Amino acid sequence: MNLPENYIPIIIQALVGLGFVLLSVVGTHFLGPKMDKNRTRKNEAFECGIEIEGNARTPFSVKYFLTAVLFVLFDVEIVFFYPYAVNFREFGMQGFLAVLTFVSIFFLAFVYVWKRGALDWDR
Numbered sequence: 869m870n871l872p873e874n875y876i877p878i879i880i881q882a883l884v885g886l887g888f889v890l891l892s893v894v895g896t897h898f899l900g901p902k903m904d905k906n907r908t909r910k911n912e913a914f915e916c917g918i919e920i921e922g923n924a925r926t927p928f929s930v931k932y933f934l935t936a937v938l939f940v941l942f943d944v945e946i947v948f949f950y951p952y953a954v955n956f957r958e959f960g961m962q963g964f965l966a967v968l969t970f971v972s973i974f975f976l977a978f979v980y981v982w983k984r985g986a987l988d989w990d991r
Contacts, residue, residue: 931989934986935986935987938981938986938987942974942978945974948970949967952967
């Protein structure tokens with residue numbers, strides 16, 4: 869039964885989270901560094917005494933980010949194998965079929981990514 873008193877812990881947690889966010893935003897405004905318009909040299913980036921050359925915002929290739937996302941996607945897949953590896957005898961044939969389905973879907977995704985050329989650096 870959904871009684872209002874069952875929602876009290878959720879409301880308290882939401883209020884604490886919202887309070888933390890508001891406190892952080894307001895606190896950084898008052899405690900953070902102030903911009904001094906007369907001291908532009910002080911606000912420049914400094915790297916071991918080497919003078920700045922060019923722009924630090926060098927654009928990266930989308931391939932770099934695509935490879936990183938694909939690595940995370942296929943690497944996180946391994947996390948789901950651990951419970952199966954620990955309890956594979958208790959899962960029986962139904963567990964085996966579930967893991968086989970899971971691996972099949974990820975294998976199809978890998979083949980799709982491979983065929984689309986997402987893993988080719990020369991493109």
